[in-house]
Amino acid sequence: MSSIVTLQVNDRVISARAGASVLEAAKENGISIPTLCHMDGVSDVAACRLCLVHIEGKGRLQASCVTAAAEGMIVRTDSQTIREYRRMILELLFAEGNHVCSVCVSNGHCELQSLAAESGMDHVRYDYLHPVRNVDVSHERLALDHNRCILCTRCVRACDEIEGAHTLEIAGRGAHSQVIADMGDPWGEAVTCTSCGKCVQACPTGALFRKGSTVAEMTKDRERLAELMIARKEKQWNV
Amino acid sequence: MDRDELWKIAEAERLRSKPLQIRCCTSSGCRASGSMGLFRQLQDEASRRGPTDRLDVLSVGCSGLCGQGPVVQTMPGAAMYGPVAASHAGELVATTVDGGKNSVPRIDTEQPFFKRQLRIVRATAGEIDPERFESHIAAGAYRGLCRALEQSPGEIVEAITRSGLRGRGGAGYPTGWKWAAVAKMPPGQKYVICNGDEGDPGAFMDRAVMEDTAHQVIEGMAIAAYAVGANQGYIYVRAEYPLAIERLQLAITQASQAGILGNSIFGSTFDFQLEIRMGAGAFVCGEETALIASVQALRGIPRPRPPYPAESGLWEKPTLINNVETFATVPAILLHGADWFASMGTAGSKGTKIFSLTGKIRNSGLVEVPMGTTIRQVVEEMGGGVSSGTGVKAVQTGGPAGGCIPASLLDTPIDYDSLAAIGSIMGSGGMIVLDDTDRMPDLARFFMEFCADESCGKCVPCRAGTVQLHRLLTRIIDRKATKSDLERMIQLCHLVKDTSLCGLGQSAPNPVLSTLRYFGEEYEALLRPEEFPEHTPRRAPISLKLI
Numbered sequence: 111m112s113s114i115v116t117l118q119v120n121d122r123v124i125s126a127r128a129g130a131s132v133l134e135a136a137k138e139n140g141i142s143i144p145t146l147c148h149m150d151g152v153s154d155v156a157a158c159r160l161c162l163v164h165i166e167g168k169g170r171l172q173a174s175c176v177t178a179a180a181e182g183m184i185v186r187t188d189s190q191t192i193r194e195y196r197r198m199i200l201e202l203l204f205a206e207g208n209h210v211c212s213v214c215v216s217n218g219h220c221e222l223q224s225l226a227a228e229s230g231m232d233h234v235r236y237d238y239l240h241p242v243r244n245v246d247v248s249h250e251r252l253a254l255d256h257n258r259c260i261l262c263t264r265c266v267r268a269c270d271e272i273e274g275a276h277t278l279e280i281a282g283r284g285a286h287s288q289v290i291a292d293m294g295d296p297w298g299e300a301v302t303c304t305s306c307g308k309c310v311q312a313c314p315t316g317a318l319f320r321k322g323s324t325v326a327e328m329t330k331d332r333e334r335l336a337e338l339m340i341a342r343k344e345k346q347w348n349v
Numbered sequence: 350m351d352r353d354e355l356w357k358i359a360e361a362e363r364l365r366s367k368p369l370q371i372r373c374c375t376s377s378g379c380r381a382s383g384s385m386g387l388f389r390q391l392q393d394e395a396s397r398r399g400p401t402d403r404l405d406v407l408s409v410g411c412s413g414l415c416g417q418g419p420v421v422q423t424m425p426g427a428a429m430y431g432p433v434a435a436s437h438a439g440e441l442v443a444t445t446v447d448g449g450k451n452s453v454p455r456i457d458t459e460q461p462f463f464k465r466q467l468r469i470v471r472a473t474a475g476e477i478d479p480e481r482f483e484s485h486i487a488a489g490a491y492r493g494l495c496r497a498l499e500q501s502p503g504e505i506v507e508a509i510t511r512s513g514l515r516g517r518g519g520a521g522y523p524t525g526w527k528w529a530a531v532a533k534m535p536p537g538q539k540y541v542i543c544n545g546d547e548g549d550p551g552a553f554m555d556r557a558v559m560e561d562t563a564h565q566v567i568e569g570m571a572i573a574a575y576a577v578g579a580n581q582g583y584i585y586v587r588a589e590y591p592l593a594i595e596r597l598q599l600a601i602t603q604a605s606q607a608g609i610l611g612n613s614i615f616g617s618t619f620d621f622q623l624e625i626r627m628g629a630g631a632f633v634c635g636e637e638t639a640l641i642a643s644v645q646a647l648r649g650i651p652r653p654r655p656p657y658p659a660e661s662g663l664w665e666k667p668t669l670i671n672n673v674e675t676f677a678t679v680p681a682i683l684l685h686g687a688d689w690f691a692s693m694g695t696a697g698s699k700g701t702k703i704f705s706l707t708g709k710i711r712n713s714g715l716v717e718v719p720m721g722t723t724i725r726q727v728v729e730e731m732g733g734g735v736s737s738g739t740g741v742k743a744v745q746t747g748g749p750a751g752g753c754i755p756a757s758l759l760d761t762p763i764d765y766d767s768l769a770a771i772g773s774i775m776g777s778g779g780m781i782v783l784d785d786t787d788r789m790p791d792l793a794r795f796f797m798e799f800c801a802d803e804s805c806g807k808c809v810p811c812r813a814g815t816v817q818l819h820r821l822l823t824r825i826i827d828r829k830a831t832k833s834d835l836e837r838m839i840q841l842c843h844l845v846k847d848t849s850l851c852g853l854g855q856s857a858p859n860p861v862l863s864t865l866r867y868f869g870e871e872y873e874a875l876l877r878p879e880e881f882p883e884h885t886p887r888r889a890p891i892s893l894k895l896i
Contacts, residue, residue, distance in 0.1 A: 155652070155653075155807070156652075156653040156808070156850060157807045157808045157809070157850065158808070158809055159808055159809055159810055159848045159849070159850070162848055170847065171847055171848060173653060173850075176653045195844055195847065195848055198840070198841070198844050199809050199810060199844070199848070202809055202810070202813035202814055202817065203809060203813065205813065205817065206812075206813040206816070235837055236817045236820075236837075236841075237817065237820055239816070260809075261806060261807075261812070279648070280648065280806070282806070283631065283633075283803075283804065283805050283806050284801060284802060284803070284804040284805065284806045284812055284815075284816075285801065285804075285806065285812060285813070285816050286806070287805075287806030287812070
C-alpha cells in the first residue's frame with residue numbers, strides 16, 4: 111500500500127500522506143480552508159461546517175477535516191455556494207451569541223472576527239438573539255464568558271485529550287447548549303480542574319481568557335498545544 | 350429448549366384455550382381510553398358467573414383501530430366492539446356466553462380499514478396475550494429462528510438481501526446490505542442494536558410492535574445476530590414508552606428462562622444476550638451514531654460518518670442497527686422465504702409497511718399495507734377520509750424529516766422512491782392528515798419548533814439555523830414578513846439542508862420546503878403587501894385571442 115496519495119485540489123495536483131485529511135493535505139500545500147472547530151493536536155468533530163468542500167462524486171458537501179484524502183480525489187475548496195454558505199454560518203454565529211468585538215478581550219486576536227473579515231461579512235441578515243448568558247469568573251485565574259462562546263468544543267477536547275482532566279463538557283442541547291465545568295459547578299469549585307489554562311489557549315474567541323490580561327496581551331499560542339501532542343507521540347522535546 | 354419443546358408449548362397452549370373468548374386490548378392506545386378498567390370489569394363479570402371452562406377474558410395487543418378504543422373482540426365470530434365502556438362489561442359477557450344481541454357499539458370488521466390490510470409484522474398482534482410467553486409461542490414465535498439456525502449465516506444474509514427488505518426507520522437502506530457489511534467484518538466482538546427510539550410526532554408503529562409482539566422483535570434480533578456474528582444485543586427504547594419497556598423486559602426474561610436467549614440457543618453454538626437501554630427523551634438519539642453514544646452512556650450527539658457503525662460502532666466494534674419494524678419483519682422472511690416476501694410490494698420496495706394514521710382522519714390507528722398501496726387508498730378508503738367531512742387538504746408523511754403531500758398527489762403509490770420524488774419521505778410511517786382548516790405555515794412552524802428544540806447543538810447550521818428559521822416562520826405567520834424575508838428563509842433552508850452534520854438537521858427544512866412547493870400561495874398571502882408590489886391585485890389580463 112502506498113503511503114502517499116495524490117489528489118487534485120482546485121485544479122492543482124497535490125500529494126498527501128495516506129490517512130491525512132483533505133484539510134491537512136490542503137494546508138500542507140498552502141491551500142487555506144477556513145475552520146473554527148478544528149485545532150491541530152485534538153480530534154476533529156466536524157461541528158462548525160466551515161471547512162465544507164465539494165468532492166467530485168459526492169452528492170453532499172463534505173467536511174474536509176474528517177474526510178480522508180484519497181487517491182484521485184477531485185476537491186474544490188471554493189465556489190460561490192460554499193462562500194455564501196460559509197458567510198451564512200458566520201452570520202448565524204454572530205446572531206446567536208453576544209459578539210461585540212469593540213468591547214471584547216480578544217478584539218484583534220479572534221478567529222471568529224478574522225473569518226468574518228475574510229469572508230466579507232459586513233452585516234448580519236438574521237435577528238440578533240441577544241441571549242442572556244452568564245460569565246463565570248469564579249476561577250482564580252481563568253474566566254469563561256458564555257456570551258462569546260461559539261460552542262466549538264475546542265476547550266472541551268483540549269481539556270480531555272491534552273490535559274486529561276475532562277473538567278469541561280457541554281450540557282443542555284440545541285440553542286441551550288453551554289460549556290460547563292464538572293457537574294455544572296462554578297468553575298472555581300470544579301475539583302478536576304488543574305488550572306493549566308490549555309482551554310484558554312484553545313479558545314478561538316474571547317469566551318475563555320486569563321484574568322488580568324489586557325486586550326493586547328490576549329494573543330494565544332495554539333501551536334504550543336499541537337507541539338505538545340507531537341512531542342508526546344514522537345518522544346522528542348524541544349526544551 | 351429445542352424445537353420439539355417449542356411445539357409442545359404451542360400444543361399445550363392450544364389445548365388450554367377455551368371456546369369462548371373476550372379479547373380486550375390492553376396496549377397503550379386503548380389504555381389511554383380506559384381499557385384497564387374495562388378489562389378488570391370484564392374479568393369480574395366473568396367470574397361472577399361462576400367458574401367456567403368455556404369462557405376466557407384475555408388481554409391482547411392492538412387491533413389497529415386505536416381511535417375507537419377501548420376495543421374488544423369476542424370469539425367465536427370475531428365480532429369487534431368499540432368504544433366499549435366499563436358499563437358494557439356485563440352485557441358483553443352475557444351475550445358472549447348466552448348468545449343474543451347487545452347494545453355495545455359494534456365495529457364493522459368488513460370495512461376497508463381491516464380488509465385492505467396485509468398483516469405480516471402485525472399478523473398476530475390483536476390475538477395473542479402480549480405478556481404470556483406460551484401465547485406468543487402458540488402464534489409461531491421463534492420458528493423463524495429455528496429455521497435460521499439450520500442455515501449458514503451467509504445464507505441468511507443472502508436471503509434478506511434477496512427479499513428486498515429495506516430499513517423501516519425511514520431512510521430505506523437495503524437491510525441485506527447492512528447485514529452483509531457487518532457480517533464481512535473480521536470475527537470478534539460485534540453488536541446488534543434495535544432502534545426503538547421512535548420520536549416522530551404522530552408515529553406509534555414501533556410502540557405497538559414492541560408492546561404487542563416483543564418476542565417477534567427479539568427473534569428478529571437473534572436471527573440478525575446469528576447472521577452477522579454478534580453475541581450481544583441492545584434494544585434502545587425511549588423512556589416515554591413504559592409499557593413497551595415493561596413488556597420487552599418481560600419477554601427477555603421469559604426467553605432467557607426458556608433458553609432462547611443465552612448460550613447454545615436451540616442446541617447450536619450460537620450465543621446471544623439481550624439488554625434494554627432507555628433513551629432519556631432526545632429525538633436526536635434516533636440517529637444511529639447518537640444512539641450508539643447514548644448506549645455507551647455518553648452525550649447523545651451524532652458524529653460524522655464514515656466510519657459507519659458497520660465498521661466502527663458501539664465501543665468501536667462492528668455494529669448492526671436496525672429499526673424495530675425491520676427486525677420484526679425478519680422472522681416471517683425466514684419462515685416463508687425471500688421470494689414470498691419479494692412477491693409483495695413494488696419493484697423497489699418490497700413487503701408491507703405499518704402506518705399510523707392521525708390528524709383529521711375518521712379512523713385513526715395503525716394499518717399495515719403492502720408497498721405500492723396509494724396514499725388515497727390508505728387515507729380515504731381505509732382511514733375513512735377527513736373526520737369533518739370536507740376533503741383532504743394534504744398528508745404529512747415522515748414526521749419532522751418528511752414533507753407534505755397535497756391532495757392532488759394522493760394517488761402516489763407508497764414506496765420509498767415515489768415519495769422521495771414528490772419531496773416527502775416514507776419516514777418511519779407517521780401519516781398526519783390535514784383538512785381545509787389547517788394552515789400550512791403553522792404546520793411548518795410546528796415542525797421547525799420541534800427540530801430547534803431537539804437539535805443537539807453540535808453543528809452550527811442546525812443549532813442556530815433552525816432557531817432563525819423558526820423566527821422567520823413566526824414573522825411570516827404574524828404578517829410582519831416581506832418578500833425578502835421569505836427569500837432569506839428559503840436560502841437558510843438550503844443552508845441547513847446542505848450543511849448540517851446529521852439527518853436531523855439535513856431534513857429539518859423539509860416541512861418548510863415541501864409546504865412552500867405545494868402551498869406557496871399560503872405563504873405569499875401572509876406577506877406584508879406594501880413591500881410586495883408585484884402581489885397587489887392586477888387587472889384581469891385581456892385576452893388577445895379573438896373568438
